[in-house]
Amino acid sequence: MACTESECVADCVRRAETLAFADPPPHSIGYMPIYVPRELIHAAGLLPAGLYGGGDRLEIIRGDAYFQSYICRIPRSTIELALSGHLDRLDGMLFPSICDVIRNLSGMWQMLFPDRYVRYIDVPQNFDPAVGGRFWRHELETLRRDMERIAGRPIDDEALRNSIAVYNENRAAIRELYAQRSRAPWRFPLSEAYLVLRAGNSVPPEEHTALIRDYIRGAENDLSRREMDQSRVVLAGMFCEQPPHGLLVTLERAGCAVVDDDLFLGMRWIQGDIPLDGDPLQNLVDAYLTASATTASRYSPEGHRAKWLLESYRRNEAEGVIFCAPSFCDPALLEQPMLVAALDRAGIPHTEFKYSEDTGQFAVIREQAGTFSDSIRLWSAS
Amino acid sequence: MKVFVGIDLGSTTTKAVILDEEERVIGRGITNSRSNYDVACAVVREEAFVRARFTMIERGLRTPRPHVIQDLERNFRLHQHLEQLDRLREAMLMLAARRGTPASIINGICDEMAIRARKHFAPGATRKSDFFRDLAAADYMSLAEAIREVSFESLCAIYDAAILAVENLTLDRAFERHIGSALQETEDGESLKEAVGAACNAELVESGSVGTGYGRQRLPFPKEQIRSEILCHGLGAHAMFPGTRTVLDIGGQDTKAIQLDPNGIVTSFQMNDRCAAGCGRYLGYIADEMNLGLHELGPLANESRHRVKINSTCTVFAGAELRDRLALGQKREDILAGLHRAIILRAMSLLARSGGISDEFTFTGGVARNSAAVGALRDLIAENYGARTINISHESIYTGALGAALFATRSAVRGNA
Amino acid sequence: MKENSMLLQKQLLADHFDALARARDEGKKVVYTFVPGNLNELVRSFDLLPVLPEINALQSGMRKLSGGYITEAEKSGHSEDVCTYVKCDIGMLRKGNIGPTGKPLPKPDLLLLSYTGCFTFMKWFELLREEYDCPVAMLHVPYQSEGRIEPHQREYIVQQLRSEIIPKLEQVSGREFDIEKLRSMLRLSSKAEDDLVWVLESAKNTPSPIDAFFAGVYYLGPIFSAFRGTEDAVQYYRTLRGEIEERIANKEGPITPDGPMKGERYRLVVEGPPNWTSFRDFWKMFYEEDAVVVASTYTKVGGLYDQGFRHDPDHPLETLADYALGCYTNLSLPARVDLLARYIRDYRADGFLVNSVKSCNSFSVGQLLMLRQLEERTGVPGAFIESDLVDPRYFSAANIKNRIESYLQMLDQKRGAA
Incomplete structure (x- = not known):
């Protein structure tokens, strides 16, 4: 077929965009950011559907009635989606322990939808196998039983092992995408990669893995993509409420090549492959204890977060860091001063701004990101 | 005759309503709230009493002569x-x-x-x-x-x-001082002479008064004669439209959503938080920014064919956002249509918090005079609550004062019992 | 006229802050920790001195210092969006860490991070660790999402106490864990708790002899903070109880800053914390309308004693676990609604009021839904006001007064109609 590589990429991105904002299909279990063990849901034959708010297209008609003006946007749009019937096909909702807002949202769900399955996933903050590990295993056993009940079939170890393998593949593809982006961000702009990743919230992981691989292959071979004069930056703060897509486009147009970020962190929460032999449930527990990513919602003993950020900066040969956090996001905004201090100590340039999922105007951000990008280029040239 | 006075001291205007013993409105007054609330109160009261005397003239005529009275007034x-x-x-x-x-x-x-x-x-x-x-x-x-x-x-x-x-000067006994010369200049004034004389001599005994409104604490009334504007608004809306169960009032500084029982008693209410986004004042800023009169906003917004989606009604950013959008080439009418919808969306949230929208629904306050706001409200009510009777009175600015006057009547009746 | 219990409490606090000021010189070790679910008996059993930054922050609010502290923290890069307790504490630190009695506070030897019912606690002590570079002991208290304490949650906490908290307390204090000492302190806790519950439930009388919110926060001071498990606390609650018994016998209402309340026209239940920067003005808006608070949830952030919990010396670690799990802000939203509905019924309230504070998402998120559900379940109308804990910029007196008045008049009108 006479299809150029660039047309293939465009097609892939279009497909990803359609999927990225799709309603969850039947037989799915919705979950809020950041981390849930999706393997357990998948092994029951259900689809884990990541819910990341309503974006900037959804008009909030009912959701605002439930929240005071000083609460972030994601619970409003999530409630809006539910009350307007968009989530009716979900077989259940999981609320991981991200912050007090999402925690209480789980209780609101219990009150608003008393007939639906709701579970708060209390992710442990203790990483001792005999303590946090035991607790987490208990939580996962409960979740496993619940999923079995909803699916109407048992989850045997073989099925769970298979699901772990499927997600190992998915994580490997995502790692590959990040590695490629870090090598050549102009070939894999975040504004595209974002859509490709986000599509994974509403399609089976096998399909998502294929989509990522298609995209990588297409973009790699797209000769029309040229290296651009951009500054290499790490983005931090976007792990829960999502930036509008236009904001990512704005950053790139302002001269920022994003080489690492914390978007959809749950998809790559476990760093590396989870072993397939032995007790698969225990393997999930151990992976959480030993191979978890780090984020503001997780307790950070001895300044782990700052270490992670500096490491990412160095590994990805970045030139600066942009803190881009949602307004009223407690975890991101409370930890920001600590990370800023660490960057200052290391002499790393940084800038900060806030957004909300429905930010409609990017003029200020364009200006600020452009100035930042210019200044770090001058700075690294000198 | 016994009369009852209600005064609503608002942030921009002060209103007075006078009722007779049958709870019929016989006089009304309005003035701008000045720095001196006592004066605003005195002025508006005097005006309402003047109007009450004109009502007496009307009532004193055997054959109605509306044109002559209009001339006289x-x-x-x-x-x-x-x-x-x-x-x-x-x-x-x-x-x-x-x-x-x-x-x-x-x-x-x-x-x-x-x-x-x-x-x-x-x-x-x-x-x-x-x-x-x-x-x-x-x-x-x-x-x-x-x-x-x-x-x-x-x-x-x-x-x-x-x-x-x-x-800040008050002009009392206005009716007595001016009615004579006014009558002389009125064509056919002779036909009213008797009724005017009677109205002049009639004794209007103020048998109760109640104050309300945001500045009510500063009214020269004892505490028992002060009522919250929520209660007065509720009762006033009930008096204007007896079927009212839900009231929305969007004024200059605040928005109120009120639920009523069949007797006009408030059962629940919600007000906007400390942020004044989405209140009448916001439209004022927008009008200034666009160099338009406040009354021109609605008609212009109604011309929109492609409404722009506006997410923020923050007064602080209103100017900047507007300039940005105009710079992007968006049309004024489309932006305005989006803004009106955004304001009404905020009001819808308050209504939902207070218990939703029951039939009938009465819309009051300055923004109720804006056709685009009313249009957006009608759409959203239809979409979210279905068919509702929506009442809007031309005299809605007097709702609070009317409620206050009704409270004055009722507490006097209770007091006598 | 000061009551004996008030003088006693004042003395307790003064002595404690004196001891803190002398701690360095006397070689005493200091532990910073949080109010909800605190392990005061355990800390004290190691002879360590507790400091509660939340209490310092609210005291700064009452002394009108918080505004300046918050500005200080925001200048150094803290967002205007986040919890003002944290910013008040950071600002106070930058200004020399002078405690509420005017004496300097010692630096912590250990940050005991009991992560109970509030996510912000975790970040707060991460921030303090950056300042002090001292060890942190983290106690993760799971959430009562299903409306009850699950055995594995209790076990998880006990294991953390054994493997993480106690070893670190031993290390910092240089003492061995003495379970008998802990038991004897828990016994004292339970004694004081009996009297406290009696005090809180005295509000079931008509007229209520206490205000269970505005005065309640004073009554709760000793047991929520550094004094639970001490003889001093036992004595305080015994004295307080005696005073209230007398007020009941004399059919007297609560004592306010302007003297005893005369009438009782409205009995209210309050959900949410108070505002501290305008505490007196806020209280006055109630008592000048003859409104008395008969039950409140804020006075349960340090434990739901009135629902039957007592520290149990026979199961020392398990009881600490249950205590931490049982704090009000660790309850699910449906459980909070149940509790409030019970208060409205048991205390024969005319109404309930939600004070929604900007700083505290743990309290605030979902309150608008709670309000509706409570109205539907009890038929009692609710009021909703917004303010903040210690940020004076978020207390609009005129606005709040307007709402409270409107609400009380609405209650009157409904009563008249009935």
Whole structure:
């Protein structure tokens, strides 16, 4: 077929965009950011559907009635989606322990939808196998039983092992995408990669893995993509409420090549492959204890977060860091001063701004990101 | 006869309503709330009593003569206006003398203002405002602009100082003082003479009064005679439209959503939080930013074919956001349509918090006069609650004062029992 | 006129802050920790001195210092969006860490991070660790999402106490864990708790002899903070109880800053914390309308004693676990609604009021839904006001007064209609 590589990429991105904002299909279990063990849901034959708010297209008609003006946007749009019937096909909702807002949202769900399955996933903050590990295993056993009940079939170890393998593949593809982006961000702009990743919230992981691989292959071979004069930056703060897509486009147009970020962190929460032999449930527990990513919602003993950020900066040969956090996001905004201090100590340039999922105007951000990008280029040239 | 007075001291206007013993409205008044609330209160009360006497005249006639009464009232207003003008002249002359501005200039302007005043109150003439300060200011400024000997700025300074002083004077016994000359100038005035005489001599015994509104704590009333504007608004809306179960009031500074029982008793209410986003004041900013009059916003928004989605109604960012959008090439009417919808969306949230929208629904406050806001509200109510009777009264500005007057009547009745 | 209990409490606090000021010189070790679910008996059993930054922050609010502290923290890069307790504490630190009695506070030897019912606690002590570079002991208290304490949650906490908290306390204090000492302190806790519950439930009388919110926060001071498990606390609650018994016998209402309340026209239940920067003005808006608070949830952030919990010396670690799990802000939203509905019924309330504070998402998120559900379940109308804990910029007196008045008049009108 006479299809150029660039047309293939465009097609892939279009497909990803359609999927990225799709309603969850039947037989799915919705979950809020950041981390849930999706393997357990998948092994029951259900689809884990990541819910990341309503974006900037959804008009909030009912959701605002439930929240005071000083609460972030994601619970409003999530409630809006539910009350307007968009989530009716979900077989259940999981609320991981991200912050007090999402925690209480789980209780609101219990009150608003008393007939639906709701579970708060209390992710442990203790990483001792005999303590946090035991607790987490208990939580996962409960979740496993619940999923079995909803699916109407048992989850045997073989099925769970298979699901772990499927997600190992998915994580490997995502790692590959990040590695490629870090090598050549102009070939894999975040504004595209974002859509490709986000599509994974509403399609089976096998399909998502294929989509990522298609995209990588297409973009790699797209000769029309040229290296651009951009500054290499790490983005931090976007792990829960999502930036509008236009904001990512704005950053790139302002001269920022994003080489690492914390978007959809749950998809790559476990760093590396989870072993397939032995007790698969225990393997999930151990992976959480030993191979978890780090984020503001997780307790950070001895300044782990700052270490992670500096490491990412160095590994990805970045030139600066942009803190881009949602307004009223407690975890991101409370930890920001600590990370800023660490960057200052290391002499790393940084800038900060806030957004909300429905930010409609990017003029200020364009200006600020452009100035930042210019200044770090001058700075690294000198 | 016994009468009952309700006064609503709002952030921009003060309103008074007078009821008779049968809870019928016999007089109403409105004035701008000034820095001196006592004066605003006295002025508005006097005006309502004047209007009450006109009602007495109407009631005293065997055959109704609406046109003659209209004429009489117009002439009466002219005399009131001229009296105010005299006071303004006095105050300005005093200030002019102190500043060394020639008296002849002030007198010249004031003479011309008096001539214009007669035109404002000529039969069939329409006035831009019924407030003395608005009419006088417009006339004065246009006349002062033409003066060459003294700078426009210094003439403005004289006016500004004088109008404050004049506004803070109360003019009592207005009816008795002006009705005679007004009657003489009224064609066919003879036919009213008897009724006017009776109205003049009638004793209006103020048998109860209740104050409300945001400035109610500063009204010269004892505490038992103060009611919250929520209660007054609820009862007022119930009196205007007895089927009312839900009330939305969008005023300059705040938005209120109120639920009522079948007797007009408030069962639940919600108000906007400390942020004034989405209130009437916000539309004021937008109008200023677009160089439009407040009343022009609605009609312009109604011309929109492709409404823009606006997410924030924050007054702080309103100007910047507007300029950004205009710079992007978005049309004024489309932006305005989006803004009106955004304001109403906020109101919808408050309504939902207070318990939703029941039938019938009554919309009051300044924003209820904006056709685009009303349109957006109708759409959203239909989409989210289905068919509802939506009441909007031309006299909705008096809702709070009417409720207060009703409370005055009822507590007097209870007091006697 | 000061009551004995008030003088006693004042003395307790003064002595404690004196001891803290002398701690360095006397070689005493200091532990910073949080109020909800605190392990005061355990800390004290190691002879360590507790400091509660939340209490310092609210005291700064009452002494009108918080505004300046918050500005200080925001200048150094803290967002205007986040919890003002944290910013007040950071600002106070930058200004020399002077405690509420005017004496300097010692630096912590250990940050005991009991992560109970509030996510912000975790970040707060991460921030303090950056300042002090001292060890942190983290106690993760799971959430009662299903409306009850699950055995594995209790076990998880006990294991953390054994493997993480106690070893670190031993290390910092240089003492061995003495379970008998802990038991004897828990016994004292339970004694004081009996009297406290009696005090809180005295509000079931008509007229209520206490205000269970505005005065309640004073009554709760000793037991929520550094004094639970001490003889001093036992004595305080015994004295307080005696005073209230007398007020009941004399049919007297609560004592307010302007003297005893005369009438009782409205009995209210309050959900949410108070505002501290205008505490007196806020209280006055109630008592000048003869409104008395008969039950509140804020006075349960340090334990739901009135629902039957007592520290149990026979199961020392398990009881600490249950205590931490049982704090009000660790309850699910449906459980909070149940509790409030019970209060409205048991205390025969005419109404309930939600004070929604900007700083505290743990309290605030979902309150608008709670309000509706409570109205539906109890038929009692609710009021909703917004303010903040210690940010004076978020207390609009005129606005709040307007709402409270409107609400009380609405209650009157409904009563008249009934």
